[in-house]
Amino acid sequence: MFTGLSAFPITPFKQETIDYKAFQGLVDNLASANVDSICAIGSTGLYPYLTRGEKYNVAKLAVDHANGIPVMAGVGSLRTFDVLKNVEAVQQAGVNAVLLAPVSYQVLNEEEVFGLYEAVSREVSVPICIYENPRVTNFTFSDDLYRRLGQLPNIGAIKIPGFPFGKSATDGSTSNGVHRLASLREVMPAHIAIGVSGDSFGAAGMSEGCDLWLSVIGGIFPQTVMRLIEAAQSGNAVDAQAQSQALSGIWNMFARNGGGLRVVAAAAEILGYCETPSLPAPFLPIVNKEYAELEQIIEQLSLS
Incomplete structure (x- = not known):
């Protein structure tokens, strides 16, 4: 299941409770697009x-409406228990x-993070996707830690930050992403997939050899991302990058709003999947000016 597009839909809310009907609509859209996998929650x-x-409830609804498409679910929490x-x-x-990300309030050290994944790997009966997200967790995985984690049972994939991709290495030969992938391939067993996150880097990551794109925007516009992946994996990196560049207005919006959550929530509202506001407090919607800009981008680019 760790190939192609792993689409991450929002969990929409209505008056501070989950809007399960709206969530079902989002999953139905992903199933109709025949994405490679769905990451609920x-x-x-x-x-x-x-x-x-x-x-x-959210995971069960996703499984029931995924039409056989594999479903992954987030399980992170502060305590291993x-x-x-x-x-x-x-x-x-x-x-x-x-x-699974190493969620924490107090910053964790490598032994604590290893212990978390070791404990889960002993108990789980499905594959684990390791989630490295230093911006949120304040923890960066070393290659040595990845080597140790790769020896645990039930590790199926790793989700790495996208920022090395598409950036030239200091010697000007190949991108930092190519070097990062090579170093990870050296320390991780061959059966463990390597996925790119950070949607503005997704096209470059797939062009440079990542196995899958774990995508925020793919949760609302799956066909758009699947076309990007098709171009990237067919050897047409220039076309893939051009398609990604066409989405720069959305990538900039992501950057201004601390990530993609608020933006894709607004997109779901614009497309009629859910009501406004669709996120629980204390989250606030994007500002009206950006909401209008997002509407225009969706219409002009025929995002789907």
Whole structure:
């Protein structure tokens, strides 16, 4: 399941409760597009903000409406005890994989992070996707830690930050992303997939050899991202990058709003999947000017 597009839909809210009907509509859209996998309750799906029961309900709804497409679910929490309980809940819902970041309030060290994944790998019966997101967790995985994690059972993929991709190395020969992938391939077993995140880097990451793109925008515009991936994997990196550059207005909006969550929530509202506001407090919608700009981009580029 760790190939192509892994689409991350939002978990829409209505009056501070999950809008399950709206979520079903988003999953139906992804199933119709025949994405490679769906990540319910990823970061875009607000996994840290949901109760265990809500995680189960969202995961079960995704599985029931995915039309056989593999479903992954986020299980991160501050305590290993709670992570394991989340794993139990989403596995009961029937997911095919779990996404796990080293969530913390106090900054974790390498032994603590290794211990987290070791504990989960012993208990889980589906593959784990390791999620490296230093901007959120304040933790960066070393190659030595990746080497150790790669020896654990049930590790299926890693989700790495996208910023090295598309940037030239200091010697001007190949991109930093190519070097980063090469170093990871050296330390990780061949069966573990390497995925790119950070949507503005997705096209470059796929062109430079990543196995999958774990995509925020793919959760609302799957066909747009799938066309990018097709160009990237067919050896047409120039076309893929041109398609990505056409989306620069959205990438800039992501940067101005601290990531893609608020922007794709607005897109879901614009497309009629959910009502405004679709995120729980304390989140606020994007400003009216950006909302109008996003409407214009969606219409002009015929995003789907």
